[in-house]
Amino acid sequence: MNASPLLRLTSLTKSFGGVMAVNQVSFDVDHGSIVGLIGPNGAGKTTVFNLITGNYRPDSGEILFDGKNIVNMRTNRIVTLGIARTFQTIRLFQNMSALENVLAGCHCRMRSGVIGAMLRLPWQKREEREALEIAVHELEFVGLRAHLDQAARNLSYGNQRLLEIARALATKPRFLILDEPAGGMNDYETQVLVDLIIQIRDRGVTVLLIEHDMNLVMKICEKLVVLEYGLMIAQGTPAEIQKDQRVIDAYLGAPDEDDEDF
């Protein structure tokens, strides 16, 4: 594979009215890896995601995807380049069926426009069929084929998270960003999710995820990046991170100077 990383963040900085949400963050994501972005609440993890996907613009710094600077690119362009995401607060098209939701992801790999639709040309019909096929296939992949007619809002919380992943996969990404995919899932659903993320990686999709479930993170991530107050305080393998004193302090709280001997 390529020697250069799939994604490289260099000195990424973003502040919101004086609050440094992300401060000089730099890390790489290698091709075909699963990388976890962890840290306490408010550490700036989701902000990093929003910067990568173009929802926010960084104040400074560079985001290279496959060697190409994607800073200031619009979100839909970034998706077309091959970066797909899910949202921390589920953002499905709630009133639409599961199938329609996944078809939204197919959109950026289709070409037909107004004229093609009005005249219903042969290639347009073929394209529609192919999109349906891909959508059904992705639903099957995440295990929701039986629910394809159901409105997204009627799916269970765990299934809604899976549906978001299916929609993201339908964009044919090379890089998938998952924002707390196990949030609100029970143990069984989390296990299914772990298997799914590994299968996604095996399909050749590089995965970057935010997750609070440390079991899950330690199990599947090859590399972890730890943020605290917008600063990157550590990166390395799960084993290294578990031993890192700064990470332990960040999660458990550093002892104060006054009561060192507690």
Place this chain on the structure above:
Amino acid sequence: MKPATIINVVVVAALLVAPYWLNAYWVDVLNSIGIYAVLALSLNIILGYAGLFHMGHAAFFAMGTYTTAILNTQFGIPVLWLMPLSGMVAGFFALLVARPIIHLRGDYLLIVTIGIVEIVRIALVNNVFGITGGSNGIFGISRPVLFGHVIRTPHDFYYLIFAFAAITVFFFLRLENSRFGRALNYIREDDVAAEGSGIDAAHYKLVAFVLGAFWAGMAGTIFAAKMTIVSPQSFTFWESVVMFTIVILGGSGNIRGVLLGAFLIVGLPEVFREFAGARMLIFGAAMILMMIFRPKGILPPPPRTFNLDFLSSARGGGK
């Protein structure tokens, strides 16, 4: 046969034979309904599918009507030939005015589009470039000729208008069930999620505006031909409100709903002419009741269905 199919057949058959029983007055009422139906269908692309609160559709209608009126009276170009050109002028105008405001949401967009329709009307009244005829408007638009037949009476126009309406429904149904139609629906539901799925929301909103305006402009050609006199009074803010109401009340995003809305909003006041004094009262009460009991309109869009039969046949048998 499904009940929906039976209703379709009955309605189409009734529309085909209606002129044989009706006098010129009632046929003219139906003609108005037909033109409003086409206008509301074109607004439905913007308001219904894409969910953009656009209350200035009369401005695009006016652009098409005046394009036809000016070019026909000044250069003698046959009216029906001007249809695509009128559509294009309206579409181009929409592109110009919608581009800077396309990112506005909800009520903000509503206010700006009200501004657009008023600016257009006032510009027409003030005889801009000396070509719009001021508040008197333009008269002497020639009758359309189709296959050597001059379209003159309300009965003639009836078939022209409803043929155009039928073509509109035909194309818009296809549009609704396409990549384009779905993209607009995704944007209406959640534009952040739509962009996150790779849909260029700003682009599609703009295309919706241009297409809706293009169709309204073409409807303007037929309106100009039917009236033979056009004046700014036909393009007031109130006209925009009527189109808006047809879409919202009938069922935004559903072609059947919009057609029903056109019949109710334009047709009922004619049926109940004796109560003309109470018209606004009844109208207002109906609006309030609708918003309480059926906020999505009389006929909200049914869930989209997809034919997935080809999947199981490709695998040599059902699931």
